[in-house]
Amino acid sequence: xxxxxxxxxxxxxxxxxxxWECRGxxxxxxxSEExxxxxxxxxxxxxxxxxxxxxxERRVRSGRRLVYLDTAATAQRPVCVSAAMTSFSSxxxxxxxxxxxxxxxxxxxxxxxxxxxxxxxxxxxxxxIVFTSGTTAALNLVAxxxxxxxxxxxxxxxxxxxxxxxxxxxxxAEHHANLVPWQRLARRTGADLAWIRLGPDGRLGxxxxxxxxxxxxxxxxxxxASNVTGAITDVARLVAAARAVGAMTVLDAAQxxxxxxxxxxxLGVDVAAVSAHKMLGPTGIGALYGRAEILDALPxxxxxxxxxxxVTMTEATFQPPPARFEAGTQAVTEAVGWAAALDxxxxxxxxxxxxxxxxxxxxxLAGVAGLDGVRVLGPDRAVARTGAVAVEIxxxxxxxxxxxxxxxxxxxxxxHHCAQPVHRALGVTASTRAxxxxxxTEAEVDAFVEALxxxxxxxxxxx
Amino acid sequence: xxxxxxxxxxxHYRHPHAKGLAExxxxxxxxxxxxxxxxxxLRVTVTPASxxxxxxxxxxxxxxxxxxxxxxxxxxxxxxxxxLDLAHVEEVAGVFxxxxxxxxxxxxxxxxxxxxxxxxxxxxxxQYPARVKCALLGWMALKDALAKAVAGDRSPxxxxxxxx
Numbered sequence: 298x299x300x301x302x303x304x305x306x307x308x309x310x311x312x313x314x315x316x317w318e319c320r321g322x323x324x325x326x327x328x329s330e331e332x333x334x335x336x337x338x339x340x341x342x343x344x345x346x347x348x349x350x351x352x353x354e355r356r357v358r359s360g361r362r363l364v365y366l367d368t369a370a371t372a373q374r375p376v377c378v379s380a381a382m383t384s385f386s387s388x389x390x391x392x393x394x395x396x397x398x399x400x401x402x403x404x405x406x407x408x409x410x411x412x413x414x415x416x417x418x419x420x421x422x423x424x425x426i427v428f429t430s431g432t433t434a435a436l437n438l439v440a441x442x443x444x445x446x447x448x449x450x451x452x453x454x455x456x457x458x459x460x461x462x463x464x465x466x467x468x469x470a471e472h473h474a475n476l477v478p479w480q481r482l483a484r485r486t487g488a489d490l491a492w493i494r495l496g497p498d499g500r501l502g503x504x505x506x507x508x509x510x511x512x513x514x515x516x517x518x519x520x521x522a523s524n525v526t527g528a529i530t531d532v533a534r535l536v537a538a539a540r541a542v543g544a545m546t547v548l549d550a551a552q553x554x555x556x557x558x559x560x561x562x563x564l565g566v567d568v569a570a571v572s573a574h575k576m577l578g579p580t581g582i583g584a585l586y587g588r589a590e591i592l593d594a595l596p597x598x599x600x601x602x603x604x605x606x607x608v609t610m611t612e613a614t615f616q617p618p619p620a621r622f623e624a625g626t627q628a629v630t631e632a633v634g635w636a637a638a639l640d641x642x643x644x645x646x647x648x649x650x651x652x653x654x655x656x657x658x659x660x661x662l663a664g665v666a667g668l669d670g671v672r673v674l675g676p677d678r679a680v681a682r683t684g685a686v687a688v689e690i691x692x693x694x695x696x697x698x699x700x701x702x703x704x705x706x707x708x709x710x711x712x713h714h715c716a717q718p719v720h721r722a723l724g725v726t727a728s729t730r731a732x733x734x735x736x737x738t739e740a741e742v743d744a745f746v747e748a749l750x751x752x753x754x755x756x757x758x759x760x
Numbered sequence: 761x762x763x764x765x766x767x768x769x770x771x772h773y774r775h776p777h778a779k780g781l782a783e784x785x786x787x788x789x790x791x792x793x794x795x796x797x798x799x800x801x802l803r804v805t806v807t808p809a810s811x812x813x814x815x816x817x818x819x820x821x822x823x824x825x826x827x828x829x830x831x832x833x834x835x836x837x838x839x840x841x842x843x844l845d846l847a848h849v850e851e852v853a854g855v856f857x858x859x860x861x862x863x864x865x866x867x868x869x870x871x872x873x874x875x876x877x878x879x880x881x882x883x884x885x886x887q888y889p890a891r892v893k894c895a896l897l898g899w900m901a902l903k904d905a906l907a908k909a910v911a912g913d914r915s916p917x918x919x920x921x922x923x924x
Contacts, residue, residue, distance in 0.1 A: 358761075694827035696796055696894060697765075704761035712796045726797035726825070755765075756828060757774050 319349040319377040319641060335648035337656050340739065346645075347736050349375035361706030364741045369524050369685040369732030370710050371574050372555060374638065378578060381637035382630050393629050394603050394620070408629045411636035412619070415584055418639045419571075420560035425592065427585040427619040428627055432551040433474040435570035435585035436518075438622060439547060440478035442595040443516070447486045455590040457515035457545050461487030464514040466544070468493040468501050469722045470523045470530070473715045475549040475570075479518055488515070495722040499526035499675030506538055514544045521553035521569075525719045525728065526675025527658075527682040529553065536565045545591070551575055551583075555734070556654055556683045558647040561586045573631065577735075578638035582631035585622070592618035599624040642735075650735050657733050657742055658684040664746030670753050674723045684733030687714070688749070692758025695729040701752050702729075707745055763884035764891070765828065768836075773828035778838035782821040787909030789901040790917035793893050798826030800834050801917060802901035806846070806909045816845050817906070822898065829882070829891050834898025836878050846906060852876065853899055859883060860892045 338346070347353050350373050355363045365373060385407055391400030393408045409423070416423040429435040446452075447459040459465070465479050465488050483490040491509055496502040501519075510517070517539045522529045532548065539546045548569040553559055555576035561569050568591055572583040587595065597604055597615055601624040606614040615621045642650065659679035665671055670691035676682045690698050699711035710730045713720050720726055731745050753759035785803035792799045802822040806815045820838045824831065837856075841849045855872050856879055864887035867873055873880050885895045908914075 694796075694798075696798075696827035696829070696891065700761065700764065700888070700891070717797070720797075757770060 319375045335646065335652045337652035338645060338649050338735065343653070343736065343738055346375075347738070349377065349641075350736050351376065353736060357706045357708075358704050359706075361704075364705075364707040364744050366731040366733065366737070366741065366745055367708045367710050368555070368734035368737070369552060369575070369683075369730065370714075371580070372577050372734055373736065374577050374579065374634075375641055377641060378634045378637045382579065382634040385633045386630055390630070393627060404629060407633050408627065411632040414636040414639055415632075418643060419554070419569075419586060420562045421586055422589065424617075424619055425586055425589055427587065427592070427622040428632055429570075429583050429585050429622075430581055430628065431572040431574070431583035432549060432570040433572075435583055436475050436547065436549065437478045438585055438598050439568055439570075439587075439595070440482045441598040444482050444485045445596045445598070447482075454594040455588075456594040457543075459486040459488050459515050462513060463488045464491055464511050465489070466491050466493070466509060466514050466517045468519045468530075469495040469718050470501060470520050470526065470528065471518070471716065471718070472520065472524050472549060472551070473717070474551075475518055475520060475547070476718070479516070482516075493519070495526075495719065497723075498677075499523070499723065500528045501530060503531065503534060506534070510538045510542055510544070512542050514539070514542050516545050516547060518547035518549070520549040520551075521559070522550075522556070522683045522685070523675065523716070523719065524552045524685055525687045525714050525716050525730065526723075527552075527685040527687075528676050529557075529681045529683065532564050532566065540565075552683060552685065555642075557651040567591050573635035573638060576635075576638060577641055578635035579628075579631040582628045582635050587618070589618075592622070595622075597621050597624065601625050603627075645735060653735065654684045654733050654737075655679050657737055657739065658682065658686065660739060661686055661731065661733070661742045661746065664742065665749065668746070668750050670759055671749060674720075674725065674728055684737075685730060686732070687728040687730040689723075689725050689728055690749070690752055690758070693752050693756045695727045697756055698729045698749075698752050701755055702745070702748050705744070705748050707748055709745070764888060766881040766884065768878060768881040769828060769832040772832035772835040776831055776835040778821050778835065778842070779823060780821060781823050782819060785821075785905075785909075786914060787905040787907070788915075788917045789904035789908065790919050791897050791901040791904065792920065793826070793830065793897055795890075795893065796827065798824070798830045798894060798897060800824035800826070800830065800898050800901045801919070802834070802898065802905050804902070804905045804909050806906070814845065815910070816843065817841055817849050818843070820902065822901070824898075826897070827891075827894050829885055829894040830897045833879075833882060833895045834901070836881070837898050837902060840877050840879055841902065846910070849902070849906065852879075853903060856882075856899060857896065860886050860895055862886045863889075 352373050357363050389403040391404040393405045412426050413423045416426045465483050469492050494502045536546050546566040548566040550569045550571045554571045567588050569586040574580040604616050604621050604624045672689045674687045695711035713727050781803050786805050788803045790801045805819045807818045820842050822834050855875050882895050885891050
């Protein structure tokens, strides 16, 4: 401790002291009043926001300017996210939760600070946030932990012990990540798998909810917003139904968290999953939120370093949450980047982001409604839906439509978007999906609608 | 994009050849592209039936749904391979697969290009890696159906739940 270098705290503040600030954050945007409807982010602000995303200046096929409408697959990142990661890597990187040297301390602080910021963003406590590689890993963690509990002796606890004949209730709107893990859990435990059907409007049919939720329903897993139809789920209704029978609620918030204010505590769900890369952050990081009593009652799934207390040659005791679920070296740099992305979104204000995207979604839906032979798969009004808009184009396969759009520089998603049952329920095998983000402009929406209007003629499906 | 959607491809897409399954067959295959759900169900008859290498591919019929590339490729393929002996079919399939994996560099060989006939129109597909699977879907079904025919396996192809 004879280090005589000045300003010993300089390094610790490094994570937030990077200088490559995003312009979208330097603007003093009006803070929205309590209880007053949020003012949408203005088109002028979007122009400034776009300068934080250099990739949007890219030229793609035939020198065309990129029109990025694939944010629901993965969002582009502002420069301050990579700046935060670079700054951390250049100044404070070291092993987290191990070692007593200065860098280990700073890296641990940065990692835990990131956790705190993620927790604050979602309205929950820091130790209720488990870092995972993303939504898929988070949902699998829960399903595998429940399988482990089911395999052991029954214990009275905050989480269900699933027995043969018990029910796991899903919805037909699920992404494969919130479907396949539950299929496997049902197979392992002998539980019966049931699901809430999709209506023709792409929303969940909740009329027979009371019969679907039986006294033996142990888990209700559902998406907050469909990645195909964009429909936002009536979470309060499903949570109430689950509570009435003591079932655990699992929320897939991958498609809602980037686009609207999401407060897990206020939603009342037991666990929830999110991915950073959908919300302007890096890949390889996401989180499982679990109500404290729930996480306390779940066993670890992956085991190894960092998650144990005492280890002998024959057994081990485990850390309390969240460390219990974070075996091995974590994606520390990505966690720091994610926190920067959340700061960016918080600065914009999620209510203002939602208002902006609702305006753009209405423009997109109105444009598509004017096209012959194009059907929106999901709600056709910009109410209780996100800006993920999938369409069926009569006589044109989505791959062909996507290729046509790509030639004009327009990036959309084509295929089944990892949600085959949703497509089957809506009578198609695949679709063409445009999805909006905070950086999307009116001109981009119009370019998509115009190009979509040309596709059928090109492939001979219309004159 | 014109290099991808050659007129010949769009023509076959709009008016596919050999589409509609024959009643009888010596081998049947069902192939699906998991990326997009594109599907091809294909039947072959060989003469003499379930013989060795000197057999001829007497007929190919298929049904399916999917993008213009997968549907047109299966249509062009059917015209190209009908009536060829099986060794020749394998050769053509090999050349086509090589073209598809050329990353747009082509075969660099006129003799090989001649072997492909109209199927050379799919050369542009090789520049779009995501579409190569589409172009090969029918060819995979053909290979599988022929293998079954040669093995004397006339069982219907297994069709996964959810596909018509």
